[in-house]
Amino acid sequence: MKILITGATSGIGHELALRYAKEGHDVIACGRNETKLSQLQQLHSSIQPLCFDLTDYENYPEWEEGKTLDLVIFNAGDCEYIDDLLDFDAKKFERVININLISIGYGLQTWLKHIKTGGRVALVSSSAGLLPLPRAEAYGASKAAVTYLGKTLAVRLTDMNIHVSVVHPGFVKTPLTDKNTFDMPMIITTEKAAEKITTGLAKGKAEINFPTLFVFIMKCLRFLPSSTWNRLATKMEQ
Ligand SMILES: NC(=O)c1ccc[n+]([C@@H]2O[C@H](COP(=O)([O-])OP(=O)(O)OC[C@H]3O[C@@H](n4cnc5c(N)ncnc54)[C@H](OP(=O)(O)O)[C@@H]3O)[C@@H](O)[C@H]2O)c1
Structure with missing residues (x-):
């Protein structure tokens, strides 16, 4: 299979890229950091790097006509918490929504038409989008939207024989969660x-x-x- 993975320079995306390459698939590993991408490429010859910032929408690399994909995994993302609600940081909100949600729109614009019949789109959402959690006004909203996007894409793509998967991880130990100072139950590698x-x-x-x-x-x-949930969730914040 030819598999494109965003956010392949770290955490879950890095592991997915390596795993698929080791299984014999051709992996196009997207990242914005050239050094990290070339380090990843050195780990396996089937990994081809594609370096660009997913939020630099005017400068996406052009996709070669006729180059098809079997699987696109929209994995890149970031988490920033809204700490002071009354001094709402709209720039932070915008940054999180941009990388977690809007960049998927630009990715779909670039790659969806190149996915083979019978191929698949996977969106890495989060279990955080399933419930309103304190300080997750930006992250949770972006992930709830990603889940909705995936489910609504599936409605029409099914008829075109393109499949859609939405991924809801709980806590995974990565640089993203290493920043968290709270308990992360059932965290996995x-x-x-x-x-x-x-x-x-x-x-x-x-x-x-x-x-x-x-x-x-x-x-x-x-x-x-x-x-009841709001009372419980407020206690989690304390
Ligand atoms: N870890 C968890 O517990 C958890 C739980 C639920 C869902 N998720 C989701 O899983 C996905 C992967 O998260 P992770 O934990 O593996 O995080 P991570 O280790 O921080 O990796 C995030 C990846 O996204 C890339 N990225 C971020 N902003 C980008 C941009 N503007 N342009 C291009 N690439 C960009 C990062 O690139 P750099 O290396 O250059 O920073 C990195 O490769 C995210 O969508 C996250 O929300 C994670």
């Missing part, structure tokens, strides 16, 4: 996360949730009355 994602994609799953119990609990909590 990037190796485990990549295994869950590649297995789920190979099985053609529309939704890939892991750790299963963690996401199940998150989904159950959605049934609480919002007044």
Whole structure:
């Protein structure tokens, strides 16, 4: 397969790129940091780097006509928390929405028409988008939108024989979560996360949730009355 992965220079994306390359697939690894990309390329000859900033929308590399893809994994993302709600940082909000959501729109504009019939788009969302969490006004909103985007893409792409998977990870140990100062229950390694994602994609799953119990609990909590959840969530912030 020819697989394009965004955010391949770190964490989950790095592990996915290596895993797919080792399985014998051709991997186009997207990243914005040339040094990290060439270090990744040195790890496996099937990894081809594509260096650009996903939020620099005017300067996406042109895609060669006739070059097809079997799988595009929109994985790149960032998390910044809104600490002071009353001094709402709209620039921070914009940065998070840009990389986590809007860049996927530009990626779809660039690559969707090059995905082969029978191919697949995977969107790495987050379990954080399933519930309103304190300080996640930007991150959670972006990920809830990514989930919606994936599910709504599936409605029309199915008829075109392009499949869609939405991934909801719980906590995974990466540079993104290394910044967190709170407890991260059921945290898993990037190796485990990549295994869950590649297995789920190979099985053609529309939704890939892991750790299963963690996401199940998150989904159950959605049934609480919002007044009860808001009280619980406020306690989490303290
Ligand atoms: N870790 C978790 O617990 C967790 C849980 C749920 C969902 N997720 C999601 O999983 C995905 C991967 O996260 P991760 O934990 O592996 O994070 P990570 O280690 O920080 O990796 C993020 C990747 O995105 C790239 N990226 C960020 N901004 C970019 C930009 N403007 N242009 C190009 N590339 C950019 C980073 O590039 P640089 O190396 O140049 O920074 C890096 O390769 C994200 O969408 C995240 O929201 C993670």
